[in-house]
Amino acid sequence: MTERKVEMVVNGRAVSATVEPRKTLADFLREDCTLTGTHLGCEHGVCGACSVMLDGNAVRSCLMFAVQADGHEVVTVEGLAGPDNELNPVQAAFRSEHGLQCGFCTPGFVVSATAFLQENPDPTDQEIREALSGNLCRCTGYQGILRAVRSAAEAYAATAPE
Amino acid sequence: MKPSAFEYEVPESLDAALATLAQLGDEAKLLAGGQSLIPMLALRLTAFEHLVDIGPLAELKGIRREDGFLRIGAATVDRVVGRDPEVAASVPLLTKVTPLIGHFQIRNRGTIGGSIAHADSAAEYPTVALALDAEMEVASSSGTRTIPADEFFESTWTTSLEGDEILTAIRFPVWSGRCGFGVEELARRHGDFALTGAVCGVEIGDSGEVRRCAIALLGMDSTPVRASPAESALLGRTPSAEDLTEVGHLAVQAADPPSDLHASSEYRRQVGGEMVRRALRQALEEAAR
Numbered sequence: 226m227t228e229r230k231v232e233m234v235v236n237g238r239a240v241s242a243t244v245e246p247r248k249t250l251a252d253f254l255r256e257d258c259t260l261t262g263t264h265l266g267c268e269h270g271v272c273g274a275c276s277v278m279l280d281g282n283a284v285r286s287c288l289m290f291a292v293q294a295d296g297h298e299v300v301t302v303e304g305l306a307g308p309d310n311e312l313n314p315v316q317a318a319f320r321s322e323h324g325l326q327c328g329f330c331t332p333g334f335v336v337s338a339t340a341f342l343q344e345n346p347d348p349t350d351q352e353i354r355e356a357l358s359g360n361l362c363r364c365t366g367y368q369g370i371l372r373a374v375r376s377a378a379e380a381y382a383a384t385a386p387e
Numbered sequence: 388m389k390p391s392a393f394e395y396e397v398p399e400s401l402d403a404a405l406a407t408l409a410q411l412g413d414e415a416k417l418l419a420g421g422q423s424l425i426p427m428l429a430l431r432l433t434a435f436e437h438l439v440d441i442g443p444l445a446e447l448k449g450i451r452r453e454d455g456f457l458r459i460g461a462a463t464v465d466r467v468v469g470r471d472p473e474v475a476a477s478v479p480l481l482t483k484v485t486p487l488i489g490h491f492q493i494r495n496r497g498t499i500g501g502s503i504a505h506a507d508s509a510a511e512y513p514t515v516a517l518a519l520d521a522e523m524e525v526a527s528s529s530g531t532r533t534i535p536a537d538e539f540f541e542s543t544w545t546t547s548l549e550g551d552e553i554l555t556a557i558r559f560p561v562w563s564g565r566c567g568f569g570v571e572e573l574a575r576r577h578g579d580f581a582l583t584g585a586v587c588g589v590e591i592g593d594s595g596e597v598r599r600c601a602i603a604l605l606g607m608d609s610t611p612v613r614a615s616p617a618e619s620a621l622l623g624r625t626p627s628a629e630d631l632t633e634v635g636h637l638a639v640q641a642a643d644p645p646s647d648l649h650a651s652s653e654y655r656r657q658v659g660g661e662m663v664r665r666a667l668r669q670a671l672e673e674a675a676r
Contacts, residue, residue: 226392246395246438249425268388269426273492282466282495288425289496292395293418293440337492358577359490 231295235260236304244291251275253291254301262302262332266361273360276333276340277301283340302332305339314380315339315373324373326364334360338374346381353378390428397440401526401555404441408551409528415439417553419462419501422493442498447555452477456522456558461500466491468499478559480519480568480588484511487570490578503539504554506546509580509606511570513540516557517611518586518603524556531555540610562599566590567673569666572605573658575649581606583644583655585662589670595625602634602667607642607659614638617663631667635660 232241235258242257249268254260254277266272268287275286278300286299305313315338318324325331334357341356342348348356353374362370396415398404408415414436418424421442427433441447447462450471457477459468468474469485488494488502488511502512503523515521516536523534528551539546548554572584583606590599600621602614617638624630644655 227394229395245392247390247392247428249389249429252389269429270422270493273490276492279495283492284495285422285492287429288422288493290395290421290425292397293421293442341491355486355577356491359492 229292229295231291233294233296234298236300242291246290246292248291249287250277250279250289250291250294250299251286253294254286254299257291260301260303264329264332266329266333271361272330272333273337274330274333276336276360278336278340281340281343283337300336302336305335313339314384315342315377318373318377318380319370322373322376323369324365325369330360330362330364334362334370338377342374342378342381346378348374348378350375388429390425391431391434393435394437395440396437397443401441401444401446401553404439404444404553405526405528405551407437407439408553411437411439413550417441417504420464420497421501422489422497423501423505423507441553447500450474452561453558455561457561458524458556458558459499460556461504461554462498463500465494465497465499465502469494477561478515478519480515480570480586481512481559483568483570484515484586487511487572487574487581493578499557500554503557504546504548506540506544506610507580508540508543508608508610509582509584510611511584511586511605514584514586514603514605514611516559517613518588518601519559519562520601521560522558523554524558525552526555527552533558537613543609562588562590564590564598565592565674566599567670567675569669569673571662571665571669573662582650583607583659583662585638585659585666587663587666587670589621589667589674591671591674595675596623597621597626597671598623602638602663604638604642604659604663607639607644607655609643609645612642614641614663616641621667626667626671628668631664631671632660634667635662635664638663 264274266274270288416435418438448460475482572581588601600618604612646652
């Protein structure tokens with residue numbers, strides 16, 4: 226099958242590669258960009274572990290081919306921390322509120338929650354639950370994750386310009 | 388969990404896409420948001436020699452009011468449909484059902500035309516299209532045609548689109564007067580395909596009598612189901628709570644619901660009737676406001 230050249234910006238860095246069209250964005254990030262923070266659970270769009278931001282919106286990177294991201298901007302979990310590697314408010318809250326145990330699903334949750342809070346900085350608890358419903362966690366029972374996202378929302382609100 | 392190999396075409400215009408389809412025939416499959424197609428490819432439920440990506444085509448995107456219709460470009464993503472003020476004003480049923488489609492990550496990629504052309508009987512947009520008598524604008528390299536929703540859905544994942552045709556836009560009739568719309572679904576988990584559900588619209592007159600009514604069910608058959616006898620039963624009446632229960636029963640009579648791991652046919656029928664009753668109550672309350 227004809228390979229194609231793709232160019233995109235990943236975590237602020239221009240990346241180009243030649244890939245098979247059937248390569249998912251998730252595999253491209255893991256194998257070609259060696260960004261293995263994006264995890265693959267189900268590989269058919271159910272578990273949410275592979276969530277990344279595409280042009281600022283959370284998407285499932287297993288439900289996109291790398292060729293479809295040509296010309297776009299991708300942010301993975303590796304791209305969330307600040308310039309001095311300080312955790313973003315969602316990451317910090319996952320740590321302080323025990324929002325993770327084994328950590329497999331965590332990149333997907335953190336990316337999804339970050340995208341969600343950027344758009345909806347003052348969510349109700351119901352909205353948080355709905356936003357997280359597309360990510361599966363088999364360890365925590367979700368309560369720590371809900372607390373973490375609530376706490377991150379408050380942290381964003383505290384630093385938001387009036 | 389990896390799709391089999393395919394050639395990827397990304398045409399730069401609708402005309403180019405139509406030419407590619409005409410040339411490749413059945414070996415080609417259209418890709419838009421990919422939120423239904425890519426899982427099926429990953430699970431190897433299906434495979435194609437070529438994927439023709441029409442997702443980026445600007446001429447297939449956009450929402451505009453035309454006389455009596457709201458026209459939505461087929462490649463408009465769910466996220467945009469769900470937030471668009473013109474959609475909320477003109478076809479509020481679309482605004483109501485959009486949050487029920489998958490999860491927000493899916494709605495950031497999935498498209499309205501993709502959902503309708505994929506024709507899953509448990510999907511929201513096909514059911515709304517059927518309920519509201521939407522019209523499908525279809526193009527091929529030999530011209531264009533319009534397919535009414537009641538001639539569009541043929542069976543599971545099967546429509547009356549020909550292999551060389553592209554669904555380019557969907558035209559939803561805009562209701563006026565004292566209208567209300569409702570949607571009710573039962574799903575095991577938020578974001579799952581519903582086991583069963585109902586969408587409806589009503590327009591009422593000055594004394595509360597139903598002047599116009601549309602009811603369709605999802606997850607109840609191999610296609611979305613229009614409940615025409617139930618609609619007729621409501622026309623001209625000012626329905627009581629008991630009437631709505633009766634109309635719910637009537638609505639599911641003609642359906643042939645599937646039985647599977649999650650629900651028996653009989654369960655779907657029983658719950659489907661209740662979904663109709665609740666959706667109607669919602670719509671009538673909204674219309675009376």
